[in-house]
Amino acid sequence: MSVSLQTVRDQAWLAFEARGLPTTRDEDWKYTDLSRISALLGEQWWQAAAATEIDAAAFAIPNLDAYHMIFVNGRFDAEASDLPAGITVSSLAGLIQDEPDKTIELMAYHADAALSSGLTAANSALASDGACICIAANTRLDKPLHILHVNDGGTSHLRSSIEVGQHAELEIIEHFAGNHDASGLTNSVTAIRLAAGGRCTHYRLQLEAVKQCHNGRVEVKQSRDSAYVLHAVELGALLSRTDVISKLDEQGASCELNGLFVASNRQHVDHHTRIEHNAPHCVSREHYRSVLDGRAHGVFNGKIIVGKGAVKTDSAQSNANLLLSDKAEIDTKPELEIYNDDVKCAHGVTIGQLDKNQLFYLKSRGISEEEAKQMLTFAFADEILAKMGSQPVRRFIERAAFAKLPIITDLEGMLV
Amino acid sequence: MIEIKDLHASVDGKAILKGINLTIGAGEVHAIMGPNGSGKSTLSNIIAGRDGYTVTKGSITYKGKNLLEMSPEQRSWEGIFLAFQYPVEIPGVNNTYLLKAGVNAKRKHQGLQELDAIEFLQIVREKAKLVELDQSFLSRGVNEGFSGGEKKRNEIFQMAVLEPSLALLDETDSGLDIDALRIVANGVNHLRSKDRSVVMVTHYQRLLDYIQPDVVHVLMDGKILKTGGKDLALELEERGYDWVRQEAAA
Ligand SMILES: Nc1ncnc2c1ncn2[C@@H]1O[C@H](COP(=O)(O)OP(=O)(O)O)[C@@H](O)[C@H]1O
Ligand SMILES: [Mg+2]
Numbered sequence: 001m002s003v004s005l006q007t008v009r010d011q012a013w014l015a016f017e018a019r020g021l022p023t024t025r026d027e028d029w030k031y032t033d034l035s036r037i038s039a040l041l042g043e044q045w046w047q048a049a050a051a052t053e054i055d056a057a058a059f060a061i062p063n064l065d066a067y068h069m070i071f072v073n074g075r076f077d078a079e080a081s082d083l084p085a086g087i088t089v090s091s092l093a094g095l096i097q098d099e100p101d102k103t104i105e106l107m108a109y110h111a112d113a114a115l116s117s118g119l120t121a122a123n124s125a126l127a128s129d130g131a132c133i134c135i136a137a138n139t140r141l142d143k144p145l146h147i148l149h150v151n152d153g154g155t156s157h158l159r160s161s162i163e164v165g166q167h168a169e170l171e172i173i174e175h176f177a178g179n180h181d182a183s184g185l186t187n188s189v190t191a192i193r194l195a196a197g198g199r200c201t202h203y204r205l206q207l208e209a210v211k212q213c214h215n216g217r218v219e220v221k222q223s224r225d226s227a228y229v230l231h232a233v234e235l236g237a238l239l240s241r242t243d244v245i246s247k248l249d250e251q252g253a254s255c256e257l258n259g260l261f262v263a264s265n266r267q268h269v270d271h272h273t274r275i276e277h278n279a280p281h282c283v284s285r286e287h288y289r290s291v292l293d294g295r296a297h298g299v300f301n302g303k304i305i306v307g308k309g310a311v312k313t314d315s316a317q318s319n320a321n322l323l324l325s326d327k328a329e330i331d332t333k334p335e336l337e338i339y340n341d342d343v344k345c346a347h348g349v350t351i352g353q354l355d356k357n358q359l360f361y362l363k364s365r366g367i368s369e370e371e372a373k374q375m376l377t378f379a380f381a382d383e384i385l386a387k388m389g390s391q392p393v394r395r396f397i398e399r400a401a402f403a404k405l406p407i408i409t410d411l412e413g414m415l416v
Numbered sequence: 417m418i419e420i421k422d423l424h425a426s427v428d429g430k431a432i433l434k435g436i437n438l439t440i441g442a443g444e445v446h447a448i449m450g451p452n453g454s455g456k457s458t459l460s461n462i463i464a465g466r467d468g469y470t471v472t473k474g475s476i477t478y479k480g481k482n483l484l485e486m487s488p489e490q491r492s493w494e495g496i497f498l499a500f501q502y503p504v505e506i507p508g509v510n511n512t513y514l515l516k517a518g519v520n521a522k523r524k525h526q527g528l529q530e531l532d533a534i535e536f537l538q539i540v541r542e543k544a545k546l547v548e549l550d551q552s553f554l555s556r557g558v559n560e561g562f563s564g565g566e567k568k569r570n571e572i573f574q575m576a577v578l579e580p581s582l583a584l585l586d587e588t589d590s591g592l593d594i595d596a597l598r599i600v601a602n603g604v605n606h607l608r609s610k611d612r613s614v615v616m617v618t619h620y621q622r623l624l625d626y627i628q629p630d631v632v633h634v635l636m637d638g639k640i641l642k643t644g645g646k647d648l649a650l651e652l653e654e655r656g657y658d659w660v661r662q663e664a665a666a
Contacts, residue, residue, distance in 0.1 A: 364464050364497075365492060368489050414509075
């Protein structure tokens with residue numbers, strides 16, 4: 001029985017029409033009010049932006065030696081890209097033309113997911129482009145793949161699919177950027193599958209323009225002994241929501257989710273993460289931090305589900321938040337659902353101001369109050385960035401993050 | 417150097433210092449001894465400017481200025497240094513960066529030109545050698561993952577770099593093995609000069625075998641109950657503290 005791609009798309013559209021956007025009455029969306037999207041973009045907010053030309057070089061990550069796959073307003077820009085030879089990298093739009101069957105599988109993979117929202121359904125119905133990558137078994141991409149999505153406002157639905165074969169390795173940098181005053185929506189779904197022993201390091205850098213809205217979904221399915229590492233950084237956008245789902249489906253799989261929000265003014269940043277321990281001997285690590293200034297609002301919801309059979313689970317989660325102003329706000333909630341006794345699960349949440357003892361220590365060494373505060377804020381956030389293996393990405397984010405905060409007199413000196 | 421007059425201080429309404437009188441001249445080394453909880457750290461912290469203490473009476477004059485009006489960083493620029501009893505860990509703040517920022521803030525305050533990276537590194541290397549601190553410590557986070565002894569040595573290292581006029585060592589000797597004690601003492605003796613003063617808060621007489629104090633004070637119940645020479649320390653080690661209280665009461 002064969003279904004056409006159009007049928008899959010139509011079904012997704014019907015699902016979207018039936019569900020609409022989630023509302024704040026929905027427990028998972030309690031703190032993130034998507035009505036702002038239609039308020040900002042109008043009733044037809046889902047309509048894709050027109051094609052345009054943007055100089056992607058302006059968004060380069062300094063000193064990064066990588067392949068580049070560049071999308072402008074949701075469309076693959078082959079000219080600006082520099083793709084590796086020998087592995088399968090194609091744009092979704094290309095795939096729809098050349099291998100529609102493969103695309104069907106890719107779309108169907110999410111369209112019916114009970115966990116996903118109307119936004120994901122809209123994505124399945126409307127996704128125009130995205131990165132489709134296949135790394136064959138026992139191979140490794142010799143350089144990271146920088147997947148850059150730039151826009152000049154307006155809406156784009158991006159659908160990416162990353163398949164890492166047995167014992168294959170891949171490092172990707174998904175990077176969302178813009179530099180404009182318009183409001184639009186970036187609606188991105190990235191599905192990652194790791195075969196046995198596969199490894200993927202995933203940088204997800206959200207540096208959208210100030211009035212852009214961003215909705216992201218990362219869904220990772222992991223086979224035996226595979227390892228997934230996410231470094232999620234939230235700096236840009238007015239309203240940003242990302243769902244990260246990691247399914248540890250076979251024994252010995254591990255995932256590490258590191259997240260940093262640096263938000264100011266009226267920015268709203270929300271991460272909902274869901275780690276499913278579905279098999280024995282899996283390991284998960286999750287460390288999220290936020291630095292919130294002005295009237296920024298952060299939301300962190302970290303769900304960890306340990307299934308009945310997932311014995312010898314080793315899981316640790318931490319979430320620490322630094323509020324730099326009285327008006328900044330964080331809603332944080334660890335949610336542990338554990339269905340067997342043979343597990344190790346540690347978790348902890350802190351919300352606070354800077355440590356008084358550390359402040360005094362610095363001041364007693366001659367550092368002014370203002371500079372001491374900046375140093376400690378930097379250090380707090382940088383502990384998450386220090387987990388990044390890529391020095392160019394870390395430096396790039398350090399500079400971008402701290403450009404948002406009260407300026408450090410000598411940031412370069414602080415960099416370890 | 418510093419003159420403390422009838423200093424009374426409290427924490428959360430509880431009186432801790434109850435009339436401290438203490439004068440330390442330039443070039444002098446004083447030891448302050450006393451049982452746990454007698455107010456030694458409180459006194460050191462108040463001199464360094466930690467908040468949370470209320471000075472209810474008395475004054476501290478440092479180099480002719482009212483010390484209590486200065487911020488902790490101003491005190492540091494004016495030459496006060498506290499080696500903490502329990503140094504905090506500050507992950508992510510590089511040890512060397514902290515010192516460079518501190519030294520240059522002080523130089524700026526003094527109207528001197530800031531040191532450049534190379535000049536500074538030279539000083540740091542030299543001082544690290546003095547306290548036998550491995551170079552690798554320089555680029556680590558402040559006290560991050562340091563052992564107890566390493567933290568204390570790091571305090572002395574910082575002292576050596578910052579070259580204070582008045583160094584307060586709050587139980588820097590506690591918990592040190594003999595090698596570390598010798599290194600710490602070495603750092604302090606190196607600093608000694610006719611225009612620098614040192615206050616050592618200690619429990620044990622043994623530190624005073626390495627660093628000869630000019631004066632020894634006994635701080636008990638928030639007051640200095642007795643003052644003497646080096647022999648007083650020996651006597652305290654032998655006889656404990658109770659006799660001092662009895663003698664003072666008599
Ligand atoms: N921050 C504080 N809050 C409450 N009590 C304090 C605080 N700091 C010191 N104290 C109390 O003051 C007294 C003196 O403490 P401290 O100065 O640390 O003594 P020492 O250093 O001589 O052992 C003790 O009774 C201690 O419990
Ligand atoms: Mg003490």
